[in-house]
Amino acid sequence: MNPLYIDALPLLPKKMSGIGHYVQNIVHGLQELNHKTILVVPKGKASLLQGRYPDLEIKELPYRHRTMQLLDIFGLAPKIDKTVGKGFYFFGNYENWPLTKDSRSLTCFHDMAFIRMPETIEKKNLFFLRTFYKRWYRRATEIATVSEFSKKEIEDIFGKRKQVSIIPNSVDKSLFSKKPHIESKKVLKKYGITIEDFLLYVGNLEPRKGLDVMLRAYSNYSDVWKRAHPLIIVGGGGWRNEEILLLIDSINKENTYILRPNGYVEDNDLAAFYSRASAIIMPSLYEGYGVPVLEAASCETDAYISNAAALREVVKQIKLVEKRNDSSLLSMKGYTVSPQTAHLIVRPNAAATSLIEVARSAKIR
Known part of the structure; x- marks a missing residue:
């Protein structure tokens, strides 16, 4: 069973965003399915997740996140699979990193609001997304998204140059059920x-x-x-x-x-x-x-x-x-x-299964 490398940056904040919960549910689903999963975090951040994921291997990137971003601006970001490991990578929050030809990746674009409704996006995030989204798209082997609507948005903007797979949002029934x-x-x-x-x-x-x-x-x-x-x-x-x-x-x-x-x-x-x-x-x-x-x-x-x-x-x-x-x-x-x-209602293991199916279809060298 080939491992799945998961970009775990969205899991680091104590107060996670919606995207953080999306990635968290996928990780929990992979655990339920007993699929080998490796979390990838910036340098110096592994300790933040070791208590929450004691059964998962956590690997660090060679640099801190801000340093990786600065290197990427100048086209100098390292190919992370050289140090982390070759295989299939899932980037759940738009941003991704360079890989060698021996690895494959799936990058999730949740929506295209920064293109369709830029006036509603925070200025800092808008600049970041508008500056790098084409690079992230080119670098990904395939694109993921969360709905047919978003899939159509992505294909309207980029054309059908890449496969767009739906890895749906899910709900953890252990958390969300009718309470007495x-x-x-x-x-x-x-x-x-x-x-x-x-x-x-x-x-x-x-x-x-x-x-x-x-x-x-x-x-x-x-x-x-x-x-x-x-x-x-x-x-x-x-x-x-x-x-x-x-x-x-x-x-x-x-x-x-x-x-x-x-x-x-x-x-x-x-x-x-x-x-x-x-x-x-x-x-x-x-x-x-x-x-x-x-x-x-x-x-x-x-x-x-x-x-x-x-x-x-x-x-x-x-x-x-x-x-x-x-x-x-x-x-x-x-x-x-x-x-x-x-x-x-999609449960975490079903969302994880969708990701595994995409990974299995990828031709890993």
């Missing part, structure tokens, strides 16, 4: 939340998530309606969110209708929020997929989504049922779980 009322109530209280039924938003506060549009619609509802439908926002600070924060302050000027947890919500606790919510809302203008819809459905919670193509794809994929008698909320369509939904 008493248990979830206790978890929410830990974060200063004492209300029972609420609308829930999970994600960054950033322009392409459409929160500003949704909040304006929310502000137009009556006070009676808002008291019956408080909104909890769970997510990081994001960027270019000044208008969003002003809208929240304005809505809460006389009464508190919008609440935020009093601390970072740990992964182990997020299911409690889904379980107690009457519905999640995803007003996104652009998405590569829409993981909160999957996580909510795994917790048997309804979803209201925008018309973003990737969100519609998720709804169709897991066979959510449109709420005919209550189909509109804040200009979004409502959906509820079906008897088939639980069986259609």
Whole structure:
């Protein structure tokens, strides 16, 4: 069994991004399948993962991440398989490194928002992505993405010069399942939340998530309606969110209708929020997929989504049922779980299997 080398840089932060969770679930899936997996991290970072992955081999790149980036700018980055090992590499967050002809790689482009909606991307990230994305594409043996929508976006931009495989987002059932009322109530209280039924938003506060549009619609509802439908926002600070924060302050000027947890919500606790919510809302203008819809459905919670193509794809994929008698909320369509939904949500081992199949088809010298 040839090992899979996984770029583990997205796993390093204590507060992982959505991409970090994507890579984490793939690694967990590979472990479930007992597939030999080697994590690859920048120099000096192996110790950060040894406690979390005691059963996996962890190898370090010859340089620190910033040094690797600087070398890459000038075309001097080393071919990492010369020191780490030859084989199949998975880069789960756009960026990749040079390899010899003896190795193969799969690089994941989650979405193309930095091309389609550059005005919604943080300036630093936009510069980085726009500067290097063509190089990363050329360097990859194949490209991965998370949805048919994103696959079409990639092929529209680059043409069909490379194979684009879908390695889907997945949900860990051990974390995301319907929690008992008493248990979830206790978890929410830990974060200063004492209300029972609420609308829930999970994600960054950033322009392409459409929160500003949704909040304006929310502000137009009556006070009676808002008291019956408080909104909890769970997510990081994001960027270019000044208008969003002003809208929240304005809505809460006389009464508190919008609440935020009093601390970072740990992964182990997020299911409690889904379980107690009457519905999640995803007003996104652009998405590569829409993981909160999957996580909510795994917790048997309804979803209201925008018309973003990737969100519609998720709804169709897991066979959510449109709420005919209550189909509109804040200009979004409502959906509820079906008897088939639980069986259609991708689990980590299924996502890992997709990666293994791509690796097996690669011609490793």
